[in-house]
Amino acid sequence: MTSEDLMRRMERFIHSERHVTSARIARAFGGDPEGAVTCAENLVVAPGLSWEAGEALIALVADGRVFWSPITRTAYHLDGLFLDLPVSYVQRPFDEPTWLPAAFNSPRVHRRVMEAIRLMGGVGLGPEILDPDYGKRLYEIQSEIKCERCGRCCTLSNPISLEPQDVERLSAHLGISIRKTIQRYAGRVEVGGRGAWAMKRTSPCIFLDEASGLCKIHPTRPIVCRAFPLLSPRTVGGEPLAEWCPAARYL
Numbered sequence: 001m002t003s004e005d006l007m008r009r010m011e012r013f014i015h016s017e018r019h020v021t022s023a024r025i026a027r028a029f030g031g032d033p034e035g036a037v038t039c040a041e042n043l044v045v046a047p048g049l050s051w052e053a054g055e056a057l058i059a060l061v062a063d064g065r066v067f068w069s070p071i072t073r074t075a076y077h078l079d080g081l082f083l084d085l086p087v088s089y090v091q092r093p094f095d096e097p098t099w100l101p102a103a104f105n106s107p108r109v110h111r112r113v114m115e116a117i118r119l120m121g122g123v124g125l126g127p128e129i130l131d132p133d134y135g136k137r138l139y140e141i142q143s144e145i146k147c148e149r150c151g152r153c154c155t156l157s158n159p160i161s162l163e164p165q166d167v168e169r170l171s172a173h174l175g176i177s178i179r180k181t182i183q184r185y186a187g188r189v190e191v192g193g194r195g196a197w198a199m200k201r202t203s204p205c206i207f208l209d210e211a212s213g214l215c216k217i218h219p220t221r222p223i224v225c226r227a228f229p230l231l232s233p234r235t236v237g238g239e240p241l242a243e244w245c246p247a248a249r250y251l
């Protein structure tokens, strides 16, 4: 395969999948746990890629066919990558290897994500930081987790954090602008003394269909909903997660 073939296939994959972590690109096009694409001295934006996949991605970005935007590290955890590096969402050189979790987008989606990031003032906080070894163990047993559709998480969780990529996906799904999506569905909250964005209406979540107990936006639900309960804190509202969520008792 020529590298242009690889680039074309990778470009199609990224354009069709919307917000793609390098962990997913690695699974589709070749991975290397030691591989990393950097964008400034010691700043890792795309970990886990083979040399060939990394070169194709760099060339796509250099050609303006693919762009990257910062994303919560939880998106990487969902794709099974738990990197043991300090995280920064600021693009500048660092003395030590530092991770700037990034998602890769088509030019059109990238413009929309950057608008969401501008309006929201940056990437959100995401759930509690997972110890990489604990995260890897959880990821390995995820097939044991069977959601019982009790609807508790969608009824009682508060806040339900929203990332710029969540807003972008939701806006596309609902067919309304990024600004309107934020105005209608997002609100500012304080988590651990820091500001973040979350779903405006909870208890229950505005997108819960109470009759069926199902999520009305399931294919486009926020990252934090995808991560629950697998990557959640071990306690919710002071209650052990395993007692709070029936699916979590397998953890």
Ligand code: SF4
Pocket (backbone or CB within 6 Å): 146, 147, 148, 149, 150, 151, 152, 153, 154, 228, 229, 244, 245, 246, 247, 248
């Ligand atoms: S609380 Fe747990 S079991 Fe109930 S719907 Fe949520 S994930 Fe599923």
Ligand code: SF4
Pocket (backbone or CB within 6 Å): 153, 154, 160, 205, 206, 207, 208, 209, 214, 215, 216, 217, 218, 221, 222, 225
């Ligand atoms: S967006 Fe969907 S999955 Fe997430 S809390 Fe609301 S109803 Fe539940």
